[in-house]
């Protein structure tokens with residue numbers, strides 16, 4: 001039977017290194033440790049555990065700027081060497097190596113055998129749409145703002161106002177943890193009751209992504225407590241806990257609600273050209289393999305930005321039809337306002353969540369008007385009507401445009 005391998009691709013900067021030698025050093029060093037010194041009989045036994053250099057693509061700068069010299073190196077790792085979980089794969093391919101010079105992990109191509117061990121998202125993009133009964137338009141999400149130090153009545157009212165605006169999804173702020181003013185057992189029922197109240201007026205279903213927090217070993221209990229209290233979605237700060245914590249939650253049959261992955265701390269990992277993990281892998285592929293139903297990440301347009309090419313690469317991997325795990329809803333976020341909706345829909349297409357906090361709550365007419373302005377902006381774009389023209393008969397959109405303007409590029 002032929003052996004299966006998972007591959008990793010790195011970008012390695014070095015002004016004078018022999019990149020072929022470096023690649024061999026990685027392939028051997030991260031698998032069997034040493035090779036040339038082994039006696040022939042040991043080599044035969046160890047061969048199946050030995051990493052292999054797949055390619056070394058050297059980029060010599062023509063300007064003579066030696067610090068820009070790099071190579072893209074792909075190494076194949078025998079699946080025999082690690083168990084079928086993300087921590088084992090990540091530590092194998094980028095454990096000690098992540099600290100060894102100017103090296104960035106660009107991509108992982110796990111074998112189909114490895115992939116088949118990861119169930120991925122329970123709902124995925126289509127499943128979330130099924131829960132909402134919305135299949136024909138981009139979804140709109142609103143983020144709670146001003147949560148710390150606010151009591152239950154205030155949060156309930158904030159939730160109601162957001163829901164009345166006709167948004168599909170509402171997420172807690174990621175910095176809302178267990179606290180005496182708005183404990184999970186009281187906050188969730190209050191918000192879900194507000195969702196029902198709003199639904200009577202808007203006719204619209206809504207998912208509330210309650211922030212799942214607490215020590216790692218209490219996450220499962222806390223998730224079940226939230227669901228018991230009525231939560232129909234969970235927000236999770238994946239990178240603070242690790243991908244395997246998400247994988248455990250997503251695979252748990254008792255946690256039968258969608259999970260939105262927040263990118264908190266991602267800035268410590270992806271933005272450097274020299275170090276860390278590339279955004280499409282970190283916020284795209286790994287989130288999907290671990291089981292996020294929605295993945296949030298900075299957009300190219302708002303207040304916290306990611307270059308557009310990188311951004312669309314995150315989107316591509318979340319939706320890539322070739323991966324066996326269900327596609328994940330991309331949620332480009334941070335500093336989004338209704339005047340950005342044409343750009344978001346142009347670049348991301350219909351399978352996207354338009355997500356805003358300040359862009360909803362900062363609407364001069366309040367959060368309900370803010371939500372309506374977003375829904376109107378989406379309708380305008382889907383109808384092929386410029387926002388300014390649509391705004392003539394849509395007061396909330398008009399006010400939003402007066403406040404934030406319309407970005408065309």
Ligand code: 1AE
Pocket residue numbers: 143173174263296297298303304333334335336355356357358359
């Ligand atoms: C990239 C994450 C965005 C997020 O969580 C958040 O709270 C955004 O808020 P606004 O839309 O920038 O106010």
